[in-house]
Amino acid sequence: MKSAVVQLPGLNRDRDMIAALTKISGKAPITVWQTETTIPDDVDLIVIPGGFSYGDYLRCGAIAARMPVMQAIKEKAEKGVKVLGVCNGFQILVEAGLLPGALMMNASLKFVCKEVKLEVVNAETDFTRAYEKGQVIRCPVAHHEGNYFVDAETLNSMNGNGQVVFRYAEGTNPNGAIEDIAGVVNARGNVLGMMPHPENLIEAAHGGSDGRGIFASALDVIAA
Amino acid sequence: MTVTLKNGVLDPQGKAIEGALGSLGFEGVHQARQGKVFDLELDTTDKAKAEADLKAMCEKLLANTVIENYTIAID
Numbered sequence: 111m112k113s114a115v116v117q118l119p120g121l122n123r124d125r126d127m128i129a130a131l132t133k134i135s136g137k138a139p140i141t142v143w144q145t146e147t148t149i150p151d152d153v154d155l156i157v158i159p160g161g162f163s164y165g166d167y168l169r170c171g172a173i174a175a176r177m178p179v180m181q182a183i184k185e186k187a188e189k190g191v192k193v194l195g196v197c198n199g200f201q202i203l204v205e206a207g208l209l210p211g212a213l214m215m216n217a218s219l220k221f222v223c224k225e226v227k228l229e230v231v232n233a234e235t236d237f238t239r240a241y242e243k244g245q246v247i248r249c250p251v252a253h254h255e256g257n258y259f260v261d262a263e264t265l266n267s268m269n270g271n272g273q274v275v276f277r278y279a280e281g282t283n284p285n286g287a288i289e290d291i292a293g294v295v296n297a298r299g300n301v302l303g304m305m306p307h308p309e310n311l312i313e314a315a316h317g318g319s320d321g322r323g324i325f326a327s328a329l330d331v332i333a334a
Numbered sequence: 335m336t337v338t339l340k341n342g343v344l345d346p347q348g349k350a351i352e353g354a355l356g357s358l359g360f361e362g363v364h365q366a367r368q369g370k371v372f373d374l375e376l377d378t379t380d381k382a383k384a385e386a387d388l389k390a391m392c393e394k395l396l397a398n399t400v401i402e403n404y405t406i407a408i409d
Contacts, residue, residue: 212400
């Protein structure tokens with residue numbers, strides 16, 4: 111299982127993401143710069159990490175979503191390659207049209223940096239098989255624009271298709287997201303976007319490893 | 335081009351501004367919405383072409399039509 115981490119100016123969680131992927135798969139991911147127009151064929155998982163691409167100018171993720179590498183990622187996603195976007199990565203995926211909805215400013219108007227609880231709503235995706243449906247995990251968040259919004263009709267079909275993968279649980283919704291949505295997949299199920307940072311909760315030194323399951327699932331290294 | 339959040343999409347910044355205006359004593363202010371204004375100079379003198387180009391710019395980049403509306407004014 112080979113993974114790739116996308117790098118764009120202003121992303122700053124790429125090193126954390128590379129460390130998480132390396133520790134969990136035992137193999138360092140390759141890095142892909144924004145101007146690259148192809149991604150190697152043997153890559154099975156593409157990760158867009160968090161940060162502030164292009165300084166969050168215009169809208170978070172808007173400019174990054176229009177860089178050449180995103181076209182390559184779209185083509186890979188259409189072929190079924192797994193794509194994970196965390197935080198700014200999630201914002202980039204919705205701006206690129208790879209995921210439905212939009213991420214708006216937090217209802218509190220404040221940047222939130224804290225730990226939340228997530229309910230695993232769908233444990234049958236490529237990213238959540240390590241968990242059980244309904245399981246509640248801990249996960250850190252750090253964002254200013256994580257307030258997920260989608261129109262009622264799309265939301266309805268997403269709920270029906272199991273596209274809502276994570277919800278903030280136990281009253282921990284930090285941003286006002288509609289129906290407490292923290293993470294969603296596309297209809298095919300191979301593209302996941304989530305605001306929380308699972309890469310920052312993968313080992314004892316982080317104070318827990320609840321986020322590990324997302325990478326273990328996506329990298330196909332779930333312990334028996 | 336002016337880009338604002340669609341009706342029905344909660345605008346927390348608009349709400350905060352409405353509250354601040356109220357606290358300054360401006361009464362009767364409702365539905366405050368915050369948006370963005372883009373001023374561009376175009377080489378073309380063809381108004382129809384300018385309008386078509388500006389519309390495409392809004393659709394492709396300047397507005398996120400999932401949550402935002404835009405209006406175009408040319409002079």
